[in-house]
Amino acid sequence: MEIKSIVTILLFSILGLSLGANASIISSDDPWVDATEGITSGSTAITWFPANQNNSSSSTLDHAQTIIEVYTATWCETCIPAEEALNATITDYDVKVVKYHRHLFETEDPFGNNNTEGRWLSRYGPSAVQADFNARTPPTVIFGGERMHIGSYPTAGVSLEEEYSTSLDSIMRPPISNSSEFTFTWEDGTFEWSWNWEEDTTACRSNCDSISTELYLMIVEETAFFPEGSNGEEYYHRILRDVIPLGSSSIDYIPPQAWDEDDVSILIVMDWQESQSEETFLEVIPSLAVELVVLSLVFTALITPTEAKKRRVQ
Structure with missing residues (x-):
């Protein structure tokens, strides 16, 4: 399986876990x-x-x-x-x-x-x-x-x-x-x-x-x-x-x-x-941390194979 496919699956899996965690907080048995x-x-x-x-x-x-x-x-x-x-x-x-x-x-x-x-x-x-x-x-x-x-x-x-x-x-x-x-x-x-x-x-x-x-x-x-x-x-x-x-x-x-x-x-x-009080940017960062990390990993994974091919051609 190509790295792109693996990363795509990983992306949606992690985001799914993230959404699931949020849903568990919203839904309550109280x-x-x-x-x-x-x-x-x-x-x-x-x-x-x-x-x-x-x-x-x-x-x-x-x-x-x-x-x-x-x-x-x-x-x-x-x-x-x-x-x-x-x-x-x-x-x-x-x-x-x-x-x-x-x-x-x-x-x-x-x-x-x-x-x-x-x-x-x-x-x-x-x-x-x-x-x-x-x-x-x-x-x-x-x-x-x-x-x-x-x-x-x-x-x-x-x-x-x-x-x-x-x-x-x-x-x-x-x-x-x-x-x-x-x-x-x-x-x-x-x-x-x-x-x-x-x-x-x-x-x-x-x-x-x-x-x-x-x-x-x-x-x-x-x-x-x-x-x-x-x-x-x-x-x-x-x-x-x-x-x-x-x-x-x-x-x-x-x-x-x-x-x-x-x-x-x-x-x-x-x-x-x-x-x-309104949330500041620094207060919003923790809630975005997981998504930002995942997106950075995806971007890196998508770019790396292309760079490797260029090196092999050279």
């Missing part, structure tokens, strides 16, 4: 996917307080809690084992759980609204679709705004509790200084606040240059009795009744009335997002 598509982002619960009481306080980020966001529905039977596993998992953790109830085109579930559905679809819908699921698939459980678990069937050999615990243990602090402070006053339907924060890029998940934050006010009802739910639960917990962005330092706001009891609270949530 039971979770990134919660936000195309960005590095997360969420945390800064503070909470009863909605029926005037309140004035401040809280620093070192007292923040991991937020767990769940997408569910009152007719969803497969949501029951997922939520039971979650309840068992969080027993020893300091977390805040909020549950989005399916709303758009919904005839059986009374708890969601356009705002709750809008946040879910805009923030988490693209990642669910990328994972070949519907954007509104109950049950879906998201830890810290970073790890998304869709469905209620665990990987073979492990339990849902183990999968949830793994994701919960993996959540690191946000890339925000722990001394960042949120101060607020809630009085007679007026909410005023200030958010004095500093980024901490040493805690970035990626190679980031800067951090941006957005604040949201969430209305959470602790428990509601709804025996008409076809999944048979009757009592539904930690229901997200409304969510609004905090775009300015003051708003007038009337929370939705509780479904049955006076157990509505206000939860302040921070979404953070990393802005990544």
Whole structure:
């Protein structure tokens, strides 16, 4: 076999190995996917307080809690084992759980609204679709705004509790200084606040240059009795009744009335997002190393026989 043929086979073999290695990195057996598509982002619960009481306080980020966001529905039977596993998992953790109830085109579930559905679809819908699921698939459980678990069937050999615990243990602090402070006053339907924060890029998940934050006010009802739910639960917990962005330092706001009891609270949530730096040429070189070496070998092999023939002719 001529050297050209050998080198050609070698070239495609090595490139095939290279592509195979990349594919093995992209494909994953992890039971979770990134919660936000195309960005590095997360969420945390800064503070909470009863909605029926005037309140004035401040809280620093070192007292923040991991937020767990769940997408569910009152007719969803497969949501029951997922939520039971979650309840068992969080027993020893300091977390805040909020549950989005399916709303758009919904005839059986009374708890969601356009705002709750809008946040879910805009923030988490693209990642669910990328994972070949519907954007509104109950049950879906998201830890810290970073790890998304869709469905209620665990990987073979492990339990849902183990999968949830793994994701919960993996959540690191946000890339925000722990001394960042949120101060607020809630009085007679007026909410005023200030958010004095500093980024901490040493805690970035990626190679980031800067951090941006957005604040949201969430209305959470602790428990509601709804025996008409076809999944048979009757009592539904930690229901997200409304969510609004905090775009300015003051708003007038009337929370939705509780479904049955006076157990509505206000939860302040921070979404953070990393802005990544562009790769320099030197950072790109390692990923091209194998291909460049192979191409140089091919070029050398193709030239060498020609030069040898010239010498024999001379």
